[in-house]
Amino acid sequence: MRKHVLVLLADKASDDGTGIWASKPRLAAELEVSKPTVINTIKSLIDDGLLVEKGLRQNSNGFTKDYAINLDAIRRLPLANQSCHQSRCLTGQNDRPVKPDNLSSQAGAPHQSNSLTQTPLNQPEPPLGVAPARHKPAASSKQVRVNVPVVGCHLPKDWQPPAxxxxxxxxxxxxxxxxxxxxxxxxxxxxxxxxxxxxxxxxxxxxxxxxxxxxxxxxxxxxxxxxxxxxxxxxxxxxxxxHSVSKRVIARSDEDLRSRAIRAELVKQLGKHAVDHWFSAVALLCDGTNLRVICPSNWAEDYLRRTFHAEMSLAVKRAVADGGAVSVTFEVGAVSDNAARPEDETDAR
Structure with missing residues (x-):
């Protein structure tokens, strides 16, 4: 199981072994094993130094652990002697030199070579002063990587969930x-x-x-x-x-040019459709390097904080903080009687 888990993690890693953040349920589903089995196997790989825990990475369900494969530890594994062992197993011969034949006791008998290549009989002798021709070994075939096309498609824009x-x-x-x-x-x-x-x-x-x-x-x-x-x-x-569109918070009218710049950065990251759906009723008020996200309900505050916190932090850095340190806070504010419409976002921009 350790080998199967390590191979699956290597398939998901970058060339340097980093960037592994697949969730435990996903790994268990792909390996067709239980989640505790995956957790215990990963823990044993970490204890042996083959896997390193790098930190946490945010995803749609919260956070998942980020792992990296220790390539130096993999190279130090005792795998070098396997090729020799497999060669002996396949040929049935040991590593000792072949005992030479006693030519004196077998006078007149044809010579039997122990090599795999046999010299053909009745081969004409080369002229004097000319070296005998030697057969060139066949060129070793190189492994060619074939790019197998990915079968499938992106999620259609008109996709509807099944019943x-x-x-x-x-x-x-x-x-x-x-x-x-x-x-x-x-x-x-x-x-x-x-x-x-x-x-x-x-x-x-x-x-x-x-x-x-x-x-x-x-x-x-x-x-x-x-x-x-x-x-x-x-x-x-x-x-x-x-309830297709939530009611807009009253503080939405207090937004300024910095708020519009942050919304524009969110559109670059998430797409206009997602921003219109999740942020049309939300107020984004910028105070220096601090962004106040005022939401219309407790559910919206919890969902936006868990799902889009990293994207909003990056939007503030790019729009108003010039890459410096920023903070994002979430709160619930009073709502107006008018529902927020996505087209209002387009007009504001």
Whole structure:
């Protein structure tokens, strides 16, 4: 199992062994083992010095650990003698020199060579002064790396989540325990995440299977929200038309040019559609290098803080702080009676 886990981590790592931040449930699903097995195996690799924990990296579900493979430790593993051992196993011969034949006791008998190449009989002798011709060894074939095309596609812009009863039986039973609207909210997060993703990992063969894995990883958060009494009614199908756009906070009218610059940076990172959806009702007030994010509800404050904190910090650095240190704080403010419309964002910009 250690070898399987290490090979999978190496497949996800960069050329220098760094940049491994796959979640434990995803690794367990790809290896078809349990999550505790993956955790214990990674712990043993860290204890042996083959894997190094670099820190934490933010993702859509909070944070995940960032690992790196210790290439120096891998090179020091006792693997050099395997080739010799395998050669002896394949040929059945030991490393001792071959005993020479007693030519005197076998006079007149044809010579039997122990080598794999035999000299053909009746070969004409070369003329005097001319060296015998030697056969050139066949050129060794070099391994050619073939770029296998990635089969699949990006998540379509008009993608719609399947009905709950169209998912696998286990996922259907799991989602049935969630509060009303939680499934639709998780599907929205899934959509915005993969719409803004890029690279080979953003190409999937089966987006329904990818959604099921996303829901399984989101189950803990949804059950915690259920225990805390968090409401997802705004995303429920029966309330979608009424709550499709949250009411705007009153402090939205206090935004200035710095706020517009921060919103423009967010559009570069997340895309206009995601910014219009999640930030049209939110006020972004900049005080020096501190950004106050005033949200219309407790749920919006919690979600934006966990999902977009890193993106907002980077937007403040680029827009107003010139790359210096910044801080981002979240709070809930009073809302107005008028609903925020995405087109208002376009007019403001």
């Amino acid at each position: 709950v009863n169209e998912l696998s039986a286990a996922v259907t039973r799991m989602v049935a325990q969630w509060p009303a609207g939680a499934f639709e909210a998780s599907c929205k997060s899934f959509y915005f995440h993969w719409q803004s993703a890029s690279g080979p990992n953003a190409i999937k063969r089966d987006w329904t299977s990818a959604l099921e894995l996303w829901l399984v990883q989101d189950n803990l958060r949804m059950m915690q929200a259920l225990a805390a009494g968090t409401s997802f009614e705004w995303a429920a199908p029966t309330h979608a038309a009424k």
